[in-house]
Amino acid sequence: xxHFEVIKTDAASRARICRLETAHGAVHTPVFMxxxxxxxxxxxxxxxxxxIGTECILTNTYHLxxxxxxxxxxxxxxxxxxxxxxxPILTDSGGYQVYSLSKLRKITDNGVxxxxxxxxxxxxxxxxRVIDYQARIGSDIRTCLDVCVxxxxxxxxxxxxxTKTKAWAERSKRHFAAAARREGAKRPLLFGIIQGATFPDLxxxxxxxxxxxxxxxxxxxxxxxxxxxxxxMHEMLSVVTEAxxxxxxxxxxxxxxxxxxxxxxxxxxxxxDCVLPxxxxxxxxxxxxxxxxYVKNAPYKMDETPLDPDCDxxxxxxxxxxxxxxxxxxxxxxxNQLISIHNLRFLMNQTLIMREAxxxxxxxxxxxxxxxxxxxxxxxxxxx
Amino acid sequence: xxHFEVIKTDAASRARICRLETAHGAVHTPVFMxxxxxxxxxxxxxxxxxxIGTECILTNTYHLxxxxxxxxxxxxxxxxxxxxxxxPILTDSGGYQVYSLSKLRKITDNGVxxxxxxxxxxxxxxxxRVIDYQARIGSDIRTCLDVCVxxxxxxxxxxxxxTKTKAWAERSKRHFAAAARREGAKRPLLFGIIQGATFPDLxxxxxxxxxxxxxxxxxxxxxxxxxxxxxxMHEMLSVVTEAxxxxxxxxxxxxxxxxxxxxxxxxxxxxxDCVLPxxxxxxxxxxxxxxxxYVKNAPYKMDETPLDPDCDxxxxxxxxxxxxxxxxxxxxxxxNQLISIHNLRFLMNQTLIMREAxxxxxxxxxxxxxxxxxxxxxxxxxxx
Numbered sequence: 027x028x029h030f031e032v033i034k035t036d037a038a039s040r041a042r043i044c045r046l047e048t049a050h051g052a053v054h055t056p057v058f059m060x061x062x063x064x065x066x067x068x069x070x071x072x073x074x075x076x077x078i079g080t081e082c083i084l085t086n087t088y089h090l091x092x093x094x095x096x097x098x099x100x101x102x103x104x105x106x107x108x109x110x111x112x113x114p115i116l117t118d119s120g121g122y123q124v125y126s127l128s129k130l131r132k133i134t135d136n137g138v139x140x141x142x143x144x145x146x147x148x149x150x151x152x153x154x155r156v157i158d159y160q161a162r163i164g165s166d167i168r169t170c171l172d173v174c175v176x177x178x179x180x181x182x183x184x185x186x187x188x189t190k191t192k193a194w195a196e197r198s199k200r201h202f203a204a205a206a207r208r209e210g211a212k213r214p215l216l217f218g219i220i221q222g223a224t225f226p227d228l229x230x231x232x233x234x235x236x237x238x239x240x241x242x243x244x245x246x247x248x249x250x251x252x253x254x255x256x257x258x259m260h261e262m263l264s265v266v267t268e269a270x271x272x273x274x275x276x277x278x279x280x281x282x283x284x285x286x287x288x289x290x291x292x293x294x295x296x297x298x299d300c301v302l303p304x305x306x307x308x309x310x311x312x313x314x315x316x317x318x319x320y321v322k323n324a325p326y327k328m329d330e331t332p333l334d335p336d337c338d339x340x341x342x343x344x345x346x347x348x349x350x351x352x353x354x355x356x357x358x359x360x361x362n363q364l365i366s367i368h369n370l371r372f373l374m375n376q377t378l379i380m381r382e383a384x385x386x387x388x389x390x391x392x393x394x395x396x397x398x399x400x401x402x403x404x405x406x407x408x409x410x
Numbered sequence: 411x412x413h414f415e416v417i418k419t420d421a422a423s424r425a426r427i428c429r430l431e432t433a434h435g436a437v438h439t440p441v442f443m444x445x446x447x448x449x450x451x452x453x454x455x456x457x458x459x460x461x462i463g464t465e466c467i468l469t470n471t472y473h474l475x476x477x478x479x480x481x482x483x484x485x486x487x488x489x490x491x492x493x494x495x496x497x498p499i500l501t502d503s504g505g506y507q508v509y510s511l512s513k514l515r516k517i518t519d520n521g522v523x524x525x526x527x528x529x530x531x532x533x534x535x536x537x538x539r540v541i542d543y544q545a546r547i548g549s550d551i552r553t554c555l556d557v558c559v560x561x562x563x564x565x566x567x568x569x570x571x572x573t574k575t576k577a578w579a580e581r582s583k584r585h586f587a588a589a590a591r592r593e594g595a596k597r598p599l600l601f602g603i604i605q606g607a608t609f610p611d612l613x614x615x616x617x618x619x620x621x622x623x624x625x626x627x628x629x630x631x632x633x634x635x636x637x638x639x640x641x642x643m644h645e646m647l648s649v650v651t652e653a654x655x656x657x658x659x660x661x662x663x664x665x666x667x668x669x670x671x672x673x674x675x676x677x678x679x680x681x682x683d684c685v686l687p688x689x690x691x692x693x694x695x696x697x698x699x700x701x702x703x704y705v706k707n708a709p710y711k712m713d714e715t716p717l718d719p720d721c722d723x724x725x726x727x728x729x730x731x732x733x734x735x736x737x738x739x740x741x742x743x744x745x746n747q748l749i750s751i752h753n754l755r756f757l758m759n760q761t762l763i764m765r766e767a768x769x770x771x772x773x774x775x776x777x778x779x780x781x782x783x784x785x786x787x788x789x790x791x792x793x794x
Contacts, residue, residue, distance in 0.1 A: 065736065069743040072728060094711070094736040101712050102732070110728045308743075327478070328485050344456060344494045348486070352449065352478040359453040359692075359746055 029215060029243060030274055036389045040267055040294030043384045046244070046275050048114040048166035049212040050106065051081065055275060055296035056380045058287065058373040059084045059116060061304065064093065065109045068304045069362035070370065072110045077340060078371045081113050082167070084299040087159050088120035088127070092142050092149075096162040104164025116299070117165035118279070119156050121172035121191075121219065122248065133173060133190065153194040154201040161205055165214065169246055170198035172219040177253045184223035188232055191221045195240045215243035217277060223249060224258045226265045233269035244275040247295065251280045260289060267294030284313060284376050285400060288393050291380055303369035308362045310354040313372045317400050321365070326351040339371035340364075413599060413627060414658055420773045424651055424678030427768045430628070430659050432498040432550035433596040434490065435465065439659060439680035440764045442671065442757040443468045443500060445688065448477065449493045452688045453746035454754065456494045461724060462755045463762075465497050466551070468683040471543050472504035472511070475533075476526050480546040488548025500683070501549035502663070503540050505556035505575075505603065506632065517557060517574065537578040538585040545589055549598065553630055554582035556603040561637045568607035572616055575605045579624045599627035601661060607633055608642045610649045617653035628659040631679065635664045644673060651678030668697060668760050669784060672777050675764055687753035692746045694738040697756045701784050705749070710735040723755035724748075 028047070035042040046053040060067045060075065062085040067075060075083070090099065094108075102108040105115060121138075124131055128140035130148075137152030153171045160168040171194050173187040195218045202216045218236045222228030236245060247266055250259050267276055275296045281287060282300020290298070303313060310321045314334035319326075321333075332342035333350065341350075341364040353361035376396070383392035412431075419426040430437040444451045444459065446469045451459060459467070474483065478492075486492040489499060505522075508515055512524035514532075521536030537555045544552040555578050557571040579602045586600045602620045606612030620629060631650055634643050651660055659680045665671060666684020674682070687697060694705045698718035703710075705717075716726035717734065725734075725748040737745035760780070767776035 064740040064742060065733075066740075066742050066744045069747070071724070071744060071747060073724065093740055094732070098712060098732060098736070102714060102730070108730070108733055108736075110733070328482060330486065340455070340457065346486070346492070348478070348482060349449075349492055349494070352482070352492075356448040356450075356477055358448060358450050359743065360450045360455060362743055363453070363455060363747060 032272065034384055035272075036292075036384050037387065038390055039292045041291045041380070041384050041389045042294070042296070043381045044275060044296055046215075048082070048215060050112065050114045050166050053082045053114055053297070054381065056287070056291045056377045057082060057297050058282070058370075058377055059297065059299040060370050061085070061299050061301045062109065062111075063301070064089050065105060067366070067370075068308070069359075069366050070304070072112075074340070074363070074367050075111070075370075078367060079374050080370070082116055082297075083111060083113070084116045084118060085163075085165070086118045086120065086123055087156060087163065088118070088123035090117075090163055091120070091159055092144055096159060099164070100162050104162075106164060114166040115164075116167035116217075116277075117160045117163055117169060119160070119169040119171045119219065120151060122174050122279075124151065125174035135190070135193070137171075138173075153197040157198055157201045157205060161209070161214075167215045167217055167244070168202065169217045170195040170219055170240075170242070172221055172248055174221070174249055175223055177223065177249075179223040181225055181228075184221075184225055184228055187223075188221050188228050191219065192232065192235050192239070195219070195236060195242075199240045199242060217244040217246045217275075218242035219246045219248040219279070220266055221249045222262070224254050224262060226261065229262050229265045230269050233266045237269070237271055242274075244277060244297075245270055246277040246279050248279045250278070251286070251300075256286075256289075259286075260293060263290060263293045263295060282373070284373060285397065287373070287376065288380070288396055292389070292393065303373055304366045307365035307369050310350075310361065310365065312350075312365055313369045315372075315396075315399050317403055321347060321350040321361075322354045323351075333365070333368050334372065337368060337372060337375065339368045341368040416656065418768055419656075420676075420768050421771060422774055423676045425675045425764070425768050425773045426678070426680070427765045428659060428680055430599075432466075432599060434496065434498045434550050437466045437498055437681070438765065440671070440675045440761045441466060441681050442666070442754075442761055443681065443683040444754050445469070445683050445685045446493065446495075447685070448473050449489060451750070451754075452692070453743075453750050454688070456496075458724070458747070458751050459495070459754075462751060463758050464754070466500055466681075467495060467497070468500045468502060469547075469549070470502045470504065470507055471540060471547065472502075472507035474501075474547055475504070475543055476528055480543060483548070484546050488546075490548060498550040499548075500551035500601075500661075501544045501547055501553060503544075503553040503555045503603065504535060506558050506663075508535065509558035519574070519577070521555070522557075537581040541582055541585045541589060545593070545598075551599045551601055551628070552586065553601045554579040554603055554624075554626070556605055556632055558605070558633055559607055561607065561633075563607040565609055565612075568605075568609055568612055571607075572605050572612050575603065576616070576619050576623070579603070579620060579626075583624045583626060601628040601630045601659075602626035603630045603632040603663070604650055605633045606646070608638050608646060610645065613646050613649045614653050617650045621653070621655055626658075628661060629654055630661040630663050632663045634662070635670070635684075640670075640673075643670075644677060647674060647677045647679060666757070668757060669781065671757070671760065672764070672780060676773070676777065687757055688750045691749035691753050694734075694745065694749065696734075696749055697753045699756075699780075699783050701787055705731060705734040705745075706738045707735075717749070717752050718756065721752060721756060721759065723752045725752040
């Protein structure tokens with residue numbers, strides 16, 4: 027397919043480097059996409075995102091639909107202008123938010139009734155409407171409305187949700203194809219979401235159905251990293267990437283810890299998003315090459331070294347652990363910004379290391395090197 | 411005096427442009443100094459401060475002494491390194507914070523006993539200790555410990571506070587002179603604080619005493635902008651600037667609204683600081699050439715124009731009122747950063763306009779022009 031190119035695949039695993047073309051520029055994979063839930067990556071400006079090297083960000087149809095509302099975004103000619111983001115934007119369809127945030131969710135064959143988590147007002151999403159909403163948002167990569175189930179799920183419940191998710195994906199594709207033709211040269215991309223909980227048979231069925239009956243521009247793997255074991259997560263991802271054609275990107279939804287991303291890339295996933303780097307930052311937790319740590323911990327009060335001596339981000343080039351520890355204790359807003367910048371750049375650097383490793387044919391060695399240092403708890407970092 | 415040069419004084423008023431030299435670079439006046447109470451300008455990074463054009467910032471001896479503590483700053487070789495600020499830093503002596511933040515304040519001839527607003531622990535400041543603390547902070551411009559009184563104050567109470575403030579200023583200067591000699595070529599500057607509440611006789615006495623008996627490197631005017639009328643404020647400032655020699659800078663403590671700064675510059679003040687631009691930003695209030703307004707107000711929900719169409723700041727060049735309104739309603743942290751940047755740049759631009767006006771000999775005309783637009787409530791801005 028024209029919009030996607032596999033540049034190189036690792037000889038010993040499914041890890042690969044690829045290039046995805048969108049209407050707002052290229053996405054080089056493996057890639058971590060910062061999350062802009064409400065049309066902003068929390069506490070991080072566009073200038074900082076650019077300095078971090080961010081290409082694609084993720085945002086949520088559910089949230090933007092409720093606030094500021096699609097009429098506002100349309101007035102601006104789309105979310106890109108509204109939030110001043112010039113690169114690609116991927117929108118989640120809202121299936122997960124309806125499941126996790128709404129107090130009331132009633133699913134019919136036609137769509138899902140839910141109430142707003144903001145004011146309790148009633149709303150109704152259908153696969154077609156959600157495609158239309160994403161067109162009004164103007165995102166570059168759009169996703170099909172899906173049905174999420176709790177973890178752990180019974181096989182029957184997961185099967186029922188998958189049956190709806192499959193039907194909705196087909197409807198989404200039909201509606202998208204008609205609308206996308208109208209958008210002409212700036213044609214957006216559609217990703218289908220593969221569900222199936224922790225059941226290999228359902229995951230395989232979902233992947234094959236998506237590839238054969240829906241035929242989207244990319245595959246999103248949903249419903250993982252929601253509390254299942256790592257073993258289950260890896261098994262499900264492996265079943266899916268084995269079943270899928272290799273000519274399209276695989277997006278692992280909601281994965282954000284560096285150790286998990288290394289594993290998932292090895293198993294064939296290309297794209298990732300998660301609130302982890304920015305949410306942990308607001309709790310004073312930094313991701314570093316030597317593991318995670320909390321800046322509030324006592325040893326850092328006098329520590330003149332940067333968060334991560336190996337990092338090239340704005341925060342590490344200008345500020346010390348002691349300063350960030352002080353900001354945490356003094357409840358200063360600047361901490362959110364500085365650690366968010368670091369955590370996002372840290373994940374960006376991890377994906378750059380992965381790309382280089384795949385290119386050089388030493389992915390396994392670099393992964394082991396990452397793990398050795400990350401789990402060492404070495405230096406004067408305290409294990410948390 | 412070598413460290414200070416009056417470049418030009420307005421023919422029709424006391425407004426003037428000057429240059430103050432410090433160990434960390436020059437300060438061009440009129441100047442507004444962003445406040446970094448706890449060693450950070452709230453929600454604004456050093457990169458953003460630099461882009462705003464900030465030369466000098468203000469921080470508080472009282473706050474830094476309590477947290478992170480002077481031992482931490484000394485480990486870093488001073489506050490500049492700790493907070494990554496390369497320009498000049500002015501420290502307030504703590505007299506005002508002891509008055510306004512501590513639940514317990516007991517003043518003796520020797521100094522002031524108070525309890526920490528953080529943990530209630532007891533502390534004792536003397537004029538000499540506060541000079542030493544500021545040396546450990548490493549600030550470029552230091553101030554004498556003073557005694558603040560409530561507003562309105564009785565003449566007897568204001569007289570008593572002034573008597574102590576005068577004696578403490580003399581002690582501060584003696585102690586500072588001895589210590590400053592040790593700092594050699596990087597000699598810091600000492601500013602004396604002029605008190606006297608709203609009594610012209612006390613203000614005049616305080617100014618003459620400061621100039622003749624203390625002879626500091628600059629004059630700070632304290633105890634104003636604390637609830638007195640504008641008329642009183644202007645009268646007190648005028649009494650002070652009339653009594654003072656013209657060869658040193660005049661720093662009006664705690665003034666931050668643009669309309670007040672225009673008046674105070676006309677009356678001979680050169681330097682200003684206030685939490686207003688950053689505090690108001692966190693409440694969603696923007697300072698603009700057309701007046702103040704709250705971004706949450708309904709008309710801005712769909713407004714594509716920047717906060718201030720005349721502004722050249724990062725926020726105004728990239729984001730709309732509608733976006734900032736959305737951030738406010740969605741309680742997004744990025745709002746604090748973006749409006750703080752704008753408000754600080756707005757005040758910076760006001761001082762640049764003032765300098766240009768004084769240079770061109772049309773200060774009165776430019777002041778009237780500012781007032782006409784600022785108080786017009788025009789455009790689609792709502793009066794608040």
